[in-house]
Amino acid sequence: MNVAGLAGALRTAAERADHRRVLVLAGDRDAGIDAAFDAVEGAGVSGDDVTVVTTREGFRFERVPPQRADRLLGTTREVVVCDAHEGFSPNVVGQLVGVVDGGGLFVLLTPPLEAWPDRVGSFDDSLAVPPFGVGDVGGRFRERLVDTLRTHPGVAVVDVDAGEIERRGEVERSPPVRASTTTPKAAVRRFPTAAYEACVTADQSRALHALESLDAADGTAPAAVVVEADRGRGKSSAAGLAAGSLAAAGRDVLVTAPARRSAAEVFDRAAAVLSELCQLDHRSEGAIATDAGGRIRFREPGAATRLPGGPDVVLVDEAAALSVRRLSSFLAADAVGFFTTVRGYEGSGRGFSVRFRDQLADADHDLTGISLSEPVRYAPGDPVESWAFRALLLDARPPVTPLVADPSPSSVTYEAPSAADLAADEHRLREVFGLLVMAHYRTEPDDLARVLDAPNLRVRTLEHGGHAVSVALLAREGGLDSDTRESMYEGDRVRGNMLPDVLTSQLRDEAAGAPVGCRVVRIATHHAARSRGLGSELLARIRGEFDGDTDYLGVGYGATPELVDFWAANGYRTVHLSTTRNDASGEYSALMIDPLSEAGECLARRHARWVRRRLPGQLPDQLRDADPDVVRGVLSACDAGDPPNLTDREWRVVVGVAAGPGQYATAPAPFRRLAVAALTRTPAGDGGNDSSSAGPPEDVLTPRAERLLVRKVLQGHPADEVAAELDYASERTCLRALGSAYDALVDRYGGDLGVVTRERDRFEGE
Template sequence: MDIAALAADARAAATRANHRRLVVLAGDRDACVDAAFDVLCGADVPDEETTIVSSREGFRFERLHPKQAGELLGSTRTAVVCDAHEEFSPNVVGRLVGAVDGGGLFVLLAPPLDEWPARVGSFEKSLAVPPFSVSDVTGRFRERLVSTLRDHPGVAIANVDDGVVERDGSAPSPPDVGDRSPSVPREHSFPRLAYESCLTGDQSRALRALERLSHPGEAVVAEADRGRGKSAAAGLAAASLAAAGRDVVVTAPSYRSAEEVFVRAETLLSDLDALAGHDAEAHLLRATPTNAESGRVRFADPPTAATLPDDPDVVLVDEAAALPVRLLSSFLDAPAAGFFTTVHGYEGAGRGFSVRFRDTLDASDFTVTDAQLDEPIRYARGDPVESWAFRALLLDARPPVDPLVEDATPDTVEYRAVSPSELLADDHLLSEAFGLLVFAHYRTEPNDLARLLDAPNLELRALLHEGHVASVALLAREGGLNAETRRSMYDGARVRGNMLPDVFTSQLRDEEAGVPVGYRVMRIATHHAVRSRGLGSRLLAEVRREFDDSADYLGVGYGATPELLSFWEANGYSTVHLSTTRNATSGEYSALMLRPLSAAGAALRDRHAEWFLDRISAVLSDPLRDLDPDVARAAIRACGGARDPSLSDREWRVVVGASYGPGIYSAAPEAFRRLALAHLVSPDRAPLDARAERLLVRKVLQGRPWTPVSEELGYVSEGQCMRALGDAYKPLVDEYGTESAREERARYTE
């Protein structure tokens, strides 16, 4: 076996096609490392163009630990060596594959392929969440991965233990796609130099579309697979806009995600002699055009950008598919907005973005222009390593096409418990189910595919219409923890895979919360073609029936919105907690809800619902002071039951005086809080409209000043707002008032 010759042939073929090749070296780890040096030598790859990702040290070229693999995102190497013997995970592959340039090699060092599915590494150990052990974790993902390596074009395999080349890595010649070079449009408002900086025709056409953002009322959506230059196009557009005096806000899930935007923007502004300054710490570029006021390009995290700080002229949202719809919708208040999204990639799914957000965008006042970037920047079309990564990691997974499920109703679907073995055996079923999960969630990673196939705590349930997935739920078994584990959790230890018991125990100080066994709905998704037909509720009802005799409760945790709270309440779930910090990406507070299935589950739900109501008034006046009042209303209502306001005779006199007489709210705010809470728990008992209930939340429970409350709720003056608060308490006095309250009311009404 001549490894060097194999590598030389693979590199030569890759160079001719401007593609990449994948070289697998399987066997003993030391032998694989030695063979990797032979590969790099035979392929004539310079050390400075090589990176190895390994938990080992001592290489003559750049070495990164697998935990640092993300540092290669956005960069290029002629060769990337991935040591899969230790610290290997699907995410590592997803991060590394895109870093290999056209004509380069992705070298995978693996255990013997026949043995790899049974090997247990650090990632597999992480799937053994309590009460499961490592022996419960399966190797289905690695089994599937090995299968793709053995039959995909462009993958060479060498067994270094036996000295045998199993595959030479040949691939079909790429098709002739004609001239794809960029060009400068005949008419353009962006600088000519911006177009000359483009690398493909797709990129120059996208930049031409982005010129529309120079005018208010315009939105542009740029979709592309990874490596097509959409972030670079965003950077060229940002610089062009800033050079014309525009204030441009760039946002993304993290600054690192948007770094390429700023690199390209800074370069173009410098080439235009319009760069006035670069504040790296503030992620700010300043521009000084000669014929306009100064422009700038600045980064803001998504929750901050959603507030449109300092009234920018344009907002550019990179990796938009990784953000939830609520945040994306807030950018529609900007004068102009550009959305850049990866169609099939590590950060999210562009089609999911289209399904979840596009209707909202199209219904807005914006004129929307689409731009599609298909041409790869770093390699030619038809690259076999890219298609292998898509297949192995299901980066292109998608739900069934609309016609296959569009006739589905709750009466036509079949409920099925879909086992991991069934998913492994049926790639079509796996792609549909995983694709639906990807579309429904704003962040899905390659690791999630391995969890679906191998994690012992996960269960997949689906509704199938004529054999196609119409709705799907991913469930995580939680609880059933022994005393030692519960004690360690109570003392602050993080116990993986038990989110609800962890919060209940470590934050809410309930050491017994880990005793009952529950199933948390991690994700639930219904095909976009059949939403609002009751399929999600049908699926949850079937899950409840299935687990009624084998679990104590069903639970869920999610970014709280009024609509979602109402959906879960309608399906029998009760609020037991609201997080006191916002999710860094979504900007939402999380709601935790339970539906009991047994006496133990009911006891858990009842005590936490009671504790939630005991603390919610104080929490709303401090860490949740900025919570959306409609979220607060829906969360409190979803607790269920009734709440006794328990006012003393004197407190009733104050409340009656403020509503029916000359009294004032500030004389006894706590009494007003208890009465407001009693109403919001059972809003059907007294007639109040939505604005009056928002007033109870904003002023009484959150204690916000009169002026901003008046302005937010549309009252013409503080005085009108104060009178409206008094009027809101009249029906509450009538419904909840004691005999002494009625006597006090009679003084003003008779």
């Protein structure tokens, strides 16, 4: 076995093609580490260009622990050594492969390949969701990974225990030729020549030229540019070159991304082009100033949505990781660029384009779309990139549209593929996982392993013509023993039990973990088959399957009016609305339950009661900025409560506002109770003392009047702001509408009471 010679040959072949190679050192860990040193020496790489990702210490090269591997994103190395013996996860592989530069080596240390699928590691521990143990976790992902290592071009395998080279990693293909970069003629471009000379690929040149439309200094129409690319195509660099060019012309450029470090490349490239132009006045963390008075500044997405300082241009990097709500807010700017990864560790640009398509189409902006296909760090056709896409399903796609034409609830079949079924059918796995990718803002390689190996997860699909058109990922939750429930109540986190965890630890219900639930983790329908009832059909089939075996179906999601309505229409009832916005969705999270047993019904009923009681206190404080239609939907999906119990004095105050000269601010509490009753569709009784004569729930108010109750009464916004938001002619008109709304609620909940009749007669007689 000559590992040094093999590594040298691999590196020579990689440099010749401007590609990369994988070297697998399988067997004993210590022997693999020794072989890795030999490989680095044989490859002739400087120690400064080598990083070892391992839990071990004592290396003469840069060492990064696996849990910090994401810090290497956006950097490059000639050799990356990944120790998969301990701390291994699919995410680590996804993060590290992109770090290796063209001509470099990705060295993977593994247990013996034939034994690796059955080796239990720390990642398996993370999949062992109570009440399951690590012995219930599968090894199908590692089986898949081993198969790709043994069959994919460009992957060499050494058995360090036997001292044998099993594969040499040959690649039979001619090196590709890069297209030349171009600089548009001065008459048709706005950006400086230096920016185009900094482009690495012809694709980058085209993208930079398209981004010139964001320089709207001449008063042209609003413009939006969408740049989509696979990972490593230089879209962030193009964003940086555009930002530097705009700032050099005196523009104010606001940059945002899921995290500050995600935008590091944007600022580095902007600073470089400004230095070349002798325009760089000052640079600090997250800010650049130019001699021409321009600037580039970073803001976190939440702050950036408010467009602080009125920027001339907004650049959104890794847009696929942001919610549609946040992306839409950036369209308030006259010039905005969206940059998103299509295939790669960072996220799914396909999901971005599908979710955000309607908002872009409805905007006033002139829209330009650009796709980058040529890699920057290595030449096209790199075998390591295709290996990573294959092994981690980074290129998973839903079925092509012609294969799923015209599906309907009556034409689909309900399927329950096991993890083993999916692992054995690559085509089916790609379709299912491709749909799941579309359903979420960020899908990671770890998610593939969860689908294949996590014992608490199940997949259910609707298929049309043998192809998946709708898919749900389900998680078993609850059924926890008393000791686990007690520890959860006292603050311990129990993985994979989101609903029981929130209801127990946050809402102090220690019994919430006893019923067995099935949570819908994700649900997605093919974009060509939406609005045909397939999502609801899938939920109905799931309900039919689990009814009798499970206490409840549940879901947690970033609440938008459309989603709240969808889940409520499918029988799910509100049990919680978070008081902080979710980092990924940018929305307040709603938890809902569809009870399937008496135990599930009791759980839903008591938490719906708690929602009704606490929301009036939360809405003017933590939930003051919640969308009124979300609040309406959450409350209408909440179990109806008892009719509001108002005292005679409170009824006189309410009637005084509804029919006389009274003022709402005199005693807000009864108005809030009536508002909650109306929004929860609580039936009428005799004013709160006897609900035996209650009729069925019904809509008492118009949607606009309900929004008025939410904004003015429950959230406490000033009347002038509410009038402007809800399009009332004036503040006075708004308050009259409020009185009319309460006149209807007085009819509904107190019309037969003597105190109400007497008070109304006084005003009507005047």
